[in-house]
Amino acid sequence: MRMKKWAALLTALCLVCGACFSANAETAYSVTGKDTKMYIGSVDNSRDIQLFYVNGGNIPYIRVEDVGMLVETAYSLLPLAAPFYGLEYKAGGDHAVYTRGNYTMDFDFTNDTITFSDFDAFFKADNVGLVDLVWTSENTDALFRMSGLTTERYGKELVFDLKPYEIDLVAAGGSYYVPLQTVSDIACSYYECPAYYNGDAVFLTEGMDDAMKAVFQAGSLGWSEDLAAFSYHELCFALDYQYGLKDIHGITGFDELFSETGLKEGFLNTDASKADKALYRLIYFFLGDQHSALNSLSPLTDREAMLDVLDLGQGLSNNKTARAQLDFHTARDKAYPDGIPAYEEIGNTAYITFDQFMDFAPDLDYMAPVTEADNSKNETVRLMQYACSQILREGSPIQNVVMDLSCNGGGNTGAAEYVMATFLGEADFSIKNTMTGALTDSVYTIDTNLDGVFDEKDTLAGKGLNLFCITSPLSFSCGNLVPCVFKSSQKVTLLGQTSGGGSCSVHCFTTVYGSSFQVSGFRRFSVMKNGSFYDIDLGADPDYYIARPEKFYTREALTEFINGLY
Numbered sequence: 349m350r351m352k353k354w355a356a357l358l359t360a361l362c363l364v365c366g367a368c369f370s371a372n373a374e375t376a377y378s379v380t381g382k383d384t385k386m387y388i389g390s391v392d393n394s395r396d397i398q399l400f401y402v403n404g405g406n407i408p409y410i411r412v413e414d415v416g417m418l419v420e421t422a423y424s425l426l427p428l429a430a431p432f433y434g435l436e437y438k439a440g441g442d443h444a445v446y447t448r449g450n451y452t453m454d455f456d457f458t459n460d461t462i463t464f465s466d467f468d469a470f471f472k473a474d475n476v477g478l479v480d481l482v483w484t485s486e487n488t489d490a491l492f493r494m495s496g497l498t499t500e501r502y503g504k505e506l507v508f509d510l511k512p513y514e515i516d517l518v519a520a521g522g523s524y525y526v527p528l529q530t531v532s533d534i535a536c537s538y539y540e541c542p543a544y545y546n547g548d549a550v551f552l553t554e555g556m557d558d559a560m561k562a563v564f565q566a567g568s569l570g571w572s573e574d575l576a577a578f579s580y581h582e583l584c585f586a587l588d589y590q591y592g593l594k595d596i597h598g599i600t601g602f603d604e605l606f607s608e609t610g611l612k613e614g615f616l617n618t619d620a621s622k623a624d625k626a627l628y629r630l631i632y633f634f635l636g637d638q639h640s641a642l643n644s645l646s647p648l649t650d651r652e653a654m655l656d657v658l659d660l661g662q663g664l665s666n667n668k669t670a671r672a673q674l675d676f677h678t679a680r681d682k683a684y685p686d687g688i689p690a691y692e693e694i695g696n697t698a699y700i701t702f703d704q705f706m707d708f709a710p711d712l713d714y715m716a717p718v719t720e721a722d723n724s725k726n727e728t729v730r731l732m733q734y735a736c737s738q739i740l741r742e743g744s745p746i747q748n749v750v751m752d753l754s755c756n757g758g759g760n761t762g763a764a765e766y767v768m769a770t771f772l773g774e775a776d777f778s779i780k781n782t783m784t785g786a787l788t789d790s791v792y793t794i795d796t797n798l799d800g801v802f803d804e805k806d807t808l809a810g811k812g813l814n815l816f817c818i819t820s821p822l823s824f825s826c827g828n829l830v831p832c833v834f835k836s837s838q839k840v841t842l843l844g845q846t847s848g849g850g851s852c853s854v855h856c857f858t859t860v861y862g863s864s865f866q867v868s869g870f871r872r873f874s875v876m877k878n879g880s881f882y883d884i885d886l887g888a889d890p891d892y893y894i895a896r897p898e899k900f901y902t903r904e905a906l907t908e909f910i911n912g913l914y
Contacts, residue, residue: 377520378403386550389425391559397550400525402518406575407860408545412444412455412524413437415531421552422541423473426483433474444524455526457519462508462526462534468786469502471538478502479779479788479871481761481853488708490715491729491766493802495774495791503784508534508589513581527578529860533586542858545569546647554856556644564862565647571618571861579623579860580606580615592782592852592868593637596885609634620648620861625657627863632663638824639854639868646862669848672821676755676897683901688752690725691735697748697907700735702728705759705767705826715798728763732770736796739808748910749808750816751830754844754900758825761853768833769794771817771840773809777833778874778881789876814914815840818900819890823847825854829873832884836875841913842890844900851885 379400386397397417400409410418416435423432436447446453451470454463464470468478476483478500484492510517510530518525528550532543536552544551546567556564584602591599599605606612606626611634614626624645631640645651661667680688692699702725708714714729722734739746751771768775769792776791793802804810817840819831828847834840855869874881892913894900 377518379409379518379520379523379525380404384548384550386552387560387563388421388552389554390557391563399528399545399550402516402520402525406570406572407578408528408550409518409525410528410531412439412526415453415526415535416446418531418543418552419471419535419539422536422539425541425552425554426473426539431474439524442519455517455524457517457524460510460515460517462510462517462530464506464508466502466786467506467784468781471535477779477788477790479781479786480790481779481871482765482790482792484762485708485710487710487712488714488729488762490800491795492762493793493795495776495793497774497776497789497791499787499789501785501787503781503786506784508585510585513585515578515581515585527582529578529582529858530585533582533590533857537586537590537855537857540854540856542856542864544858544862544864545860546862567647567862569648569862571620571648573618575860576616576618576623580612582860583615586857587867589783590855590867590870591635592855592870592872593635593885594782596883597635597637605634606630620646621650621653623859623861624649624863625654627859627865628654628657631865631867632661632666635867636663636665637850637852637868638665638669638848639850639852639866641866643856643864643866646859648861649863669821669824673755676820676822676900679897680755680901682898683903688901689723690731691723691738692903693738693746694903694907695911696745697750697903697910698735698739698746699750699752699903700731701725701752702731703755704728704757705761705763707760708762717798728760729766732767733796733798736770736806736808739813740811746813748814748816748907750818750843750906750910752818752900753823753827753831753847754818754820755822756824756827757822758827758850761826761829764826764830765790765792766794768830770796770807771809771815771834772837773804773807775833776876777829778876780872780874780881782870782872787881789881809839814910816910817842818844818894819847819888820845820897820900821848823887825850828884828887831888832873832875835888836877841892842888843892843906844890844894846889847887849885849887851883 379402382399384397384399385394387394420432442458444455448470452465536542541554546564547569548567587602611626614622628642631642688701706728718734718737722730765775774793776789778789780787796806817831817834828850831847851873852868853871854866856866858864873884
């Protein structure tokens with residue numbers, strides 16, 4: 349850390365005097381500017397941005413001095429409690445540098461590199477850990493407290509080398525330019541708000557509503573060989589650095605993978621339909637990690653041309669999960685034709701069931717007293733507060749508590765942390781940045797009884813209760829993280845079948861030609877044992893195996909079985 353601070357200080361001093369900069373940064377470039385509207389989150393919120401085109405080409409660039417504005421705008425779309433952090437910008441010679449405190453983002457126009465002295469520290473919000481995904485908003489901040497047991501290990505310097513991908517940084521006329529797509533892939537996507545371009549406007553958004561889709565689809569973007577080549581190289585660049593399961597999949601480089609799988613020709617085609625078809629095959633047939641998905645097709649894509657690949661389904665992994673989903677939901681619907689309760693008591697056993705770790709609701713008062721209305725699968729944190737109020741009530745008959753995640757496909761990591769802490773008293777999970785090697789073991793305590801005090805009264809731990817969790821192959825992502833942490837804790841007994849895996853957070857990208865997709869990103873979840881981080885993609889094995897889906901939901905028999913264990 350100390351060396352990084354000195355390096356950042358020296359860089360800042362160099363920017364002030366300019367003496368160390370090369371005078372050879374500028375080449376003979378012709379740059380043409382274009383005033384462009386940028387929609388931010390919706391069509392009702394916009395501002396102007398200038399795009400630039402180099403040597404008569406079609407690749408949109410922005411000035412490096414506008415990168416900070418894009419980063420700040422993407423950050424502003426997140427419901428975070430912490431205000432945006434300050435960035436300072438200075439440029440001269442062959443470098444343009446953003447500084448945040450002791451950390452830098454350095455654009456090198458001689459070597460075509462973007463170097464972060466510490467990528468994680470540069471981008472992280474002030475109210476989270478170094479590599480963390482428990483991002484709270486103002487109305488949930490009071491529910492969480494990071495423990496002093498939280499540990500962080502800073503990562504190595506990260507150099508994004510653009511030259512092998514034929515991505516050019518351009519210095520011309522005293523100004524500095526970087527491709528819009530490169531900024532989106534490195535910076536905007538960090539906050540899950542990538543940039544889209546349709547030939548007429550830029551769209552910076554986490555997701556498009558119908559009004560924004562209509563404006564986006566009406567764009568005049570044309571397709572050409574230079575755009576197709578740039579799009580291909582940019583895709584290779586983004587995935588080479590940020591696909592979190594690259595080593596597990598045995599991928600040394602995506603250009604090599606695309607050549608070996610026959611996808612390269614499709615990506616380089618000037619027919620966007622063929623490029624989207626290649627993207628579909630990549631995501632579902634060759635990545636197949638279930639976090640990866642094609643979210644929307646390009647406006648240039650002919651939907652009819654996609655039917656032949658769509659008819660094949662979504663690859664072996666997703667198709668297998670779809671079959672399991674049918675089996676488990678059919679069995680559950682038969683046992684509970686009116687819908688399974690979120691909280692249910694069967695004799696001395698409480699069952700808590702929900703299929704998604706719900707995002708925090710920005711307008712909900714999480715500190716209000718719980719009511720019967722909170723017995724709902726629509727709000728995870730309120731459900732846990734309600735469950736605790738019932739299980740720990742005076743005269744409660746409850747001796748066993750079972751969390752049913754058998755149909756849980758994941759969701760919000762903060763909600764998952766709240767659930768883990770409810771059962772364990774103090775919950776931790778470990779995250780590694782696969783690009784930098786940075787590590788965070790986040791430890792949180794929570795408030796469930798809403799007294800503003802973080803103590804033993806808030807959780808089910810230490811109350812003499814027998815704690816269980818039901819898992820199946822559908823228990824994916826956070827639905828897999830929670831049972832993996834439970835298993836590691838040795839305080840919760842797992843019932844059912846091995847959970848479905850999913851060890852990386854979702855990371856969103858766009859393509860140059862307007863598609864949107866997501867992959868398993870560079871933040872990889874782990875559990876820590878003996879000080880080491882272990883990946884959770886293989887899932888958690890049950891302590892007691894249940895073979896048939898219908899046995900998961902015959903709760904009278906399941907309660908009898910649980911009582912027989914003690």
